[in-house]
Amino acid sequence: MLTSQIGTVLKQAVTTFTNKELFFQNMEILKALLDKTTAEDVNLHPQFMTEALWQRPNKAPVTYIDIYEDYNLTIGIFILKPDMKLPLHNHPQMHGLIKVVGGKLKVTSYSLNTEKTRQVDGKAPPGSKFLTAEKCAENLLETHSECCVLEPEVRNLHEIESVGGPAAFIDILAPPYETVIPGNGARKCSYFRVLREVAPSVFRMQEITSPSWYWTDSFPYTGPDLS
Numbered sequence: 001m002l003t004s005q006i007g008t009v010l011k012q013a014v015t016t017f018t019n020k021e022l023f024f025q026n027m028e029i030l031k032a033l034l035d036k037t038t039a040e041d042v043n044l045h046p047q048f049m050t051e052a053l054w055q056r057p058n059k060a061p062v063t064y065i066d067i068y069e070d071y072n073l074t075i076g077i078f079i080l081k082p083d084m085k086l087p088l089h090n091h092p093q094m095h096g097l098i099k100v101v102g103g104k105l106k107v108t109s110y111s112l113n114t115e116k117t118r119q120v121d122g123k124a125p126p127g128s129k130f131l132t133a134e135k136c137a138e139n140l141l142e143t144h145s146e147c148c149v150l151e152p153e154v155r156n157l158h159e160i161e162s163v164g165g166p167a168a169f170i171d172i173l174a175p176p177y178e179t180v181i182p183g184n185g186a187r188k189c190s191y192f193r194v195l196r197e198v199a200p201s202v203f204r205m206q207e208i209t210s211p212s213w214y215w216t217d218s219f220p221y222t223g224p225d226l227s
Contacts, residue, residue, distance in 0.1 A: 004224035005041040009033050010068055010075060017072045017095070017174040027149075030172075031097070034147045037170060039101040042067065042077060043223040049102045049166050054081035060217035062086065067221050073174035077101070077221075078160075080168075085161035087211050088194070092187045095174045096150035098160070100141045103167030107139040107148050109155035116202050129207045132198065133157050141169075157192060157205070 003011070012033055016026035047053050048063065061084045065077040078086065079102070088108075098107065110133035111117075117132045136155055139148050140163070150158060160169075177187050192205040 004226075005033075005037055006067070006223055007226055009037055010226055013073055013075065013172055013174070014070075031147055031149065034097055034099045034170065034172070037099055037101065038143070039168065041223070042101065042170065042221075044077065044079075044101060044168055045219075045222070048079045048168060051082060051165065054166060060215050062214070062216040063219050064216050065219050065221050067170075067223070068226055069176060071175070071179060073172060074176040075170065075172050078169055078171055079166060080105075080160075080162040082162055082165050085159055087214050088157060088159040088192045088205075090157050090190050090192070091150060091152070091173065092184075092190075093152045093175075093181055094150075094177075094187065095152065095172075097147050097170075097172040098141070098150070099147040099170045100143050100145060101168050101170055102143065103165050104163040105139075105141045105167050105169060106161045106163050107141060107155075107158055108161070109136045109139075109150065109158035110134060110203065110205075111136055111154045112156050113153055116199060120199050120202055130195075131192075131205050131207075133203055133205060135201045135203060 009030070012026065012030045016023065016030045019026060053059065061081045063079045067075040067077065112131065112133050114134045116134045120132050141148060150156065175187065177189055179187055181187055191208050191210050193208050195204045195206055198204050
């Protein structure tokens with residue numbers, strides 16, 4: 001039986017994040033495969049890209065579809081209502097890949113512990129509720145765009161916003177949230193707000209609770225079998 005496109009992506013993602021010796025070569029292969037992946041490959045229901053769905057009373061502003069999860073990685077789909085965003089949040093020592101499969105996204109991201117941030121006040125101590133990060137160039141992503149890669153230190157903090165209508169993207173995270181960082185406990189998703197600019201393109205931020213306007217519901221995965 002032929003392997004589906006999303007099945008090939010999953011197989012390559014497992015290889016990429018479990019074989020550290022060939023990580024960079026495997027990451028390039030994974031990115032190339034993800035770049036070719038479409039809404040049809042995951043059977044994304046057309047209703048998610050209609051404005052009518054998001055106007056229903058009590059509909060969550062974000063829907064998540066869980067495709068796959070193990071200790072090494074997660075793959076899922078986020079669908080955002082028009083002009084909605086995933087709040088500014090972090091990926092503690094994680095890689096992330098974003099591939100738009102519907103609509104248009106704006107990704108605003110910040111990097112930790114760059115030369116500019118060290119010049120301002122050094123690296124924030126562990127457990128600090130405040131941090132300093134350098135803003136990266138914004139990414140405007142559409143279905144034909146290459147995937148956006150978020151690294152453990154580069155673009156680690158980010159906000160993802162739908163533009164001009166609903167938007168959907170495949171999200172690969174490795175390792176997943178809640179897995180353990182040796183000596184530092186479980187990976188948690190923390191949210192932040194920008195306080196002020198402290199140097200050109202360098203911003204001071206404060207950790208906050210999840211914003212009240214952000215919540216999600218779920219929808220079952222109906223794409224090709226990955227078992």
